[in-house]
Amino acid sequence: MGEQKTGSCGCGAVRFTTSGPLRGIVYCHCSQCRKQSGHYFAATNVADSNIEIEGAENITWYNGSEVARRGFCRICGSALFWKHGELDTVSVLAGAFDRPSGLVADSHIFVDHKGDYYEIDDGLPQFATSTPAVKVSGN
Numbered sequence: 352m353g354e355q356k357t358g359s360c361g362c363g364a365v366r367f368t369t370s371g372p373l374r375g376i377v378y379c380h381c382s383q384c385r386k387q388s389g390h391y392f393a394a395t396n397v398a399d400s401n402i403e404i405e406g407a408e409n410i411t412w413y414n415g416s417e418v419a420r421r422g423f424c425r426i427c428g429s430a431l432f433w434k435h436g437e438l439d440t441v442s443v444l445a446g447a448f449d450r451p452s453g454l455v456a457d458s459h460i461f462v463d464h465k466g467d468y469y470e471i472d473d474g475l476p477q478f479a480t481s482t483p484a485v486k487v488s489g490n
């Protein structure tokens with residue numbers, strides 16, 4: 352099991368509780384993440400079996416690519432989840448977690464696709480597209 356963590360969308364219509372290990376935060380700078388978030392994504396990842404969602408009927412799932420979908424609150428618009436159809440894990444947006452989250456920053460992906468109005472200078476590993484450890488759609 353492990354320590355439980357809670358989180359929600361901005362309006363509280365969607366709430367979740369995770370248990371077990373949470374991946375380090377991966378920052379995704381791909382164009383889909385940029386456009387959905389207005390900047391870039393910061394997400395952890397958890398096994399499907401280690402997350403319980405309340406208010407799932409309030410989640411709209413947008414099929415952003417052929418292999419992955421993006422879940423957001425249909426009421427307040429908060430981005431919450433990113434789900435690869437072939438994996439038994441779900442990415443959860445870091446900012447949705449209640450404090451203290453205990454989350455730890457890990458790395459940046461799709462740096463070649465980042466916005467042209469900021470620099471990445473936090474010293475974390477940077478990857479041009481994806482990494483073997485982070486399966487993404489390659490957009």
Ligand SMILES: [Zn+2]
Nearest residue numbers: 360362424427
């Ligand atoms: Zn909401």
Ligand SMILES: [Zn+2]
Nearest residue numbers: 379380381384
């Ligand atoms: Zn992305």
